[in-house]
Amino acid sequence: MSFKISLPGYDVKEASPEECAIDSNFPSLKINKHARPVHRGLIKLNLNRTYPVGDTIISDIEHGYIYTPMIWAVIAETTASTLNIFGFQPYVSGTFSLEIKTDSVKRYIIASVSGAPVAPAISLLISYALFVENGADG
Amino acid sequence: MGDNIGIKVSQEGYQVQSAPDAKLLFNSSWPLLKVEYQDSYTIKSNVDQIIYSHNLNYPPAFYVNTIYSGKSSSNPTLNLNIGINDKELKYFASGAVTVPVTIYFYIFRLDLTKSIEAPITNISTLLESPTVENYGIKVTNPGYDVDSSDLRNYAVHSGTQSPMIHSVTTEIVKTTNNGGQEVWAVQANHSLGYYPLFFPFVMSESFLTGYYTFTGNYTQSAPRVFGTLQSTRVELIVASQPKPPAACLIVFKDPHAVLLPTEEINA
Numbered sequence: 001m002s003f004k005i006s007l008p009g010y011d012v013k014e015a016s017p018e019e020c021a022i023d024s025n026f027p028s029l030k031i032n033k034h035a036r037p038v039h040r041g042l043i044k045l046n047l048n049r050t051y052p053v054g055d056t057i058i059s060d061i062e063h064g065y066i067y068t069p070m071i072w073a074v075i076a077e078t079t080a081s082t083l084n085i086f087g088f089q090p091y092v093s094g095t096f097s098l099e100i101k102t103d104s105v106k107r108y109i110i111a112s113v114s115g116a117p118v119a120p121a122i123s124l125l126i127s128y129a130l131f132v133e134n135g136a137d138g
Numbered sequence: 139m140g141d142n143i144g145i146k147v148s149q150e151g152y153q154v155q156s157a158p159d160a161k162l163l164f165n166s167s168w169p170l171l172k173v174e175y176q177d178s179y180t181i182k183s184n185v186d187q188i189i190y191s192h193n194l195n196y197p198p199a200f201y202v203n204t205i206y207s208g209k210s211s212s213n214p215t216l217n218l219n220i221g222i223n224d225k226e227l228k229y230f231a232s233g234a235v236t237v238p239v240t241i242y243f244y245i246f247r248l249d250l251t252k253s254i255e256a257p258i259t260n261i262s263t264l265l266e267s268p269t270v271e272n273y274g275i276k277v278t279n280p281g282y283d284v285d286s287s288d289l290r291n292y293a294v295h296s297g298t299q300s301p302m303i304h305s306v307t308t309e310i311v312k313t314t315n316n317g318g319q320e321v322w323a324v325q326a327n328h329s330l331g332y333y334p335l336f337f338p339f340v341m342s343e344s345f346l347t348g349y350y351t352f353t354g355n356y357t358q359s360a361p362r363v364f365g366t367l368q369s370t371r372v373e374l375i376v377a378s379q380p381k382p383p384a385a386c387l388i389v390f391k392d393p394h395a396v397l398l399p400t401e402e403i404n405a
Contacts, residue, residue: 003277003293005145005166017172017247021164022294024277026172026247028164030289030298033150040299042400049405058405068210070203070242074335074394090214101209108209109403127335127394132289132298135203135210136242137178 029070030132037061039130043109044078050119051096051111059109063102063130070135071107073100076125096120100128102135146259147275149299158262159391160332163275163296168256168391170294171301172247174198178205180240181229189220189227192245196224197350199246199337199388204239216241221341221349222250230346248306250339250350250386255305261331302391304334310385315375324374324387331369333394338374341384350386 004023006012017023031040045058063069075091075098090099095115101108107130146165148154154162164170179189192198200222204213216239219232227243274296278284282291289295307326315321328334339350353374374387 002280005164007169008144008167017174018169018249018252020172021166021169022277023172023247024293025280026174027279027290027293028170028172028300029244030292030295030300032289033297033299037401038399040398042395042398044400044402046402046404059403068205068208070201070244071211072335073212076394090211099211101211103209110209111405125395127398129301129392133173133244134176134242134290136205136240 031129032132035064035130039063041128043126043128045098045109045124045126047111047120047122047124050117051113052117053113053115056111056113057108058098058111060106062105063107065132066104067134067138068102068104068136070131070133071100071102071128072131073126073128075100076127078123078125091124093120093122094118098124100126102130104136104138147294147296150274150297156260156262158260158397159258159302160261160393160397161299162302162391163299164294164302165256165259167259169248169254169303171199171303171390174245174247176242176244178240178242180238181235182238184231184233184235184237186231187229189229189241189243190245191226192222193225194245194247196249196251197222199248199250199339199386200227201244201246201337201352203242205242206239210242217352219346219351221346221351223349228349230349248303248388250306251308251384253306253308254303255307256303256391258304258329261329299392301335303388304328304330304391305387305389307387307389308385310376310381312381313373313375322376322381322385324385326372326387326389327370328372328389329370330391330393332396333369334372335390335392335394336372337388337390339386339388340374340376340382342376342382343380348383350384 006015010019090097096118144166147163148157276295
């Protein structure tokens with residue numbers, strides 16, 4: 001058995017998956033609304049120290065799953081003269097980069113530096129969505 | 139053609155009559171991002187290789203996670219070397235990619251060649267209201283019990299929220315960038331009243347020819363792409379290129395920033 005709801009103008013009995021708002025044969029991506037800390041939110045990240053060469057974990061939280069979930073993260077530089085350029089991660093400026101990652105236990109914010117230590121002195125706005133669905137096998 | 143009779147379900151904590159579009163679980167006036175297939179794949183050697191044959195007969199939207207040192211994230215370098223057409227998802231060998239590397243990918247039931255635009259029914263900025271009684275629905279994937287505690291086993295579940303598609307734009311237009319140069323762009327005008335999340339796809343004339351890539355929103359490498367968000371327009375600029383054969387901009391109902399709980403970190 002399956003459940004589907006067609007988009008306006010389409011007969012649900014004949015509609016293809018693309019012509020449906022929902023079709024239970026094709027699950028949607030989902031974010032758990034009950035998860036704490038929240039799995040869909042914003043992080044205002046103020047970077048005000050010198051970061052050494054290599055990876056530095058800035059923040060980590062346990063996500064509560066026993067597998068690696070998928071994460072989307074879109075990062076904006078709030079100290080730029082315009083706030084209209086956003087990028088799916090990572091944020092990159094010269095030899096400094098910032099990424100949001102997951103493993104089977106935690107969500108991480110990781111700063112990476114190559115070459116020489118960097119003091120970025122910037123504020124970033126990270127919009128993230130931690131999904132129920134897998135970001136890796138398991 | 140059927141009659142336009144619809145249904146909508148709000149996320150937990152919201153009255154369905156007053157919930158803004160971004161706080162619905164779904165509305166039958168627009169599609170959710172539906173998963174056709176998901177799997178992991180290891181690129182073992184740096185040669186062109188088919189990752190997955192989907193055979194949908196159209197180029198579908200896709201998303202790739204890259205796993206390095208046990209951690210998963212989107213990786214723009216690898217994204218630029220993975221493309222999709224109407225038959226397959228394919229890796230194109232590149233010296234910029236270190237192999238072996240494992241990816242976890244999603245193919246969605248959404249055609250990158252077909253423009254769609256959903257209506258806007260409510261863009262109020264209603265804040266979450268935990269006093270609302272929580273009635274909801276849940277629909278399992280085939281073969282799973284409705285009492286399953288694993289949310290992955292549900293097609294939709296009102297204890298969750300799902301990316302909702304506001305529009306798919308495929309028209310490529312000539313415009314000028316901030317420097318006054320002529321460029322090609324996909325422009326999705328919207329009246330959402332906030333910066334929405336979006337997926338950008340580009341088919342380059344000279345790079346992964348015939349395949350769409352998930353370009354990221356800003357890349358220095360070819361195809362050089364700038365994605366900009368404005369409260370009334372999302373724009374995907376393909377710079378320093380001849381007119382690309384195809385491009386696609388998927389705009390979600392989901393906002394970048396508004397209506398979201400915020401945490402501040404000083405580090």
